[in-house]
């Protein structure tokens with residue numbers, strides 16, 4: 001699925017921009033440029049101070065958690081804030097989270113806004129975005145009427161905004177690609 005999206009992006013004059021609530025860094029891993037991704041809920045690949053003593057976050061590459069799977073407990077040292085020595089935590093937005101450092105996501109949002117201003121006819125391919133926390137769905141709908149909402153259950157969308165496809169992401173992307181190729 002990621003590869004298919006990359007292929008489509010490579011065929012477009014302005015490429016693509018990813019807007020995701022996923023925090024797992026899979027788009028980067030699949031080959032999307034970091035400068036073309038907005039992670040609206042942050043990322044598990046960065047750490048920040050639990051008290052947000054500064055608005056800095058840093059790459060979590062050096063932190064290799066050794067977990068006792070039976071006890072579900074971290075063995076060894078907890079990650080620490082580089083600045084004050086307090087506990088460090090993932091730079092992920094949680095529920096009721098007032099200490100999340102959002103400036104990196106804000107910068108990504110600025111890049112996305114700047115990019116989208118240069119695109120004449122933006123098409124949004126929305127994949128598996130839930131209704132419980134509708135951040136991604138609301139984002140897509142701002143760019144109607146060319147939204148393709150792909151979702152096995154919550155596929156409905158008003159016709160002025162786009163079309164809904166009631167199926168899984170990979171199968172839908174492959175079916176669209178087949179149609180694009182064979183008309």
Ligand SMILES: [Zn+2]
Nearest residue numbers: 049053081084
């Ligand atoms: Zn700190």
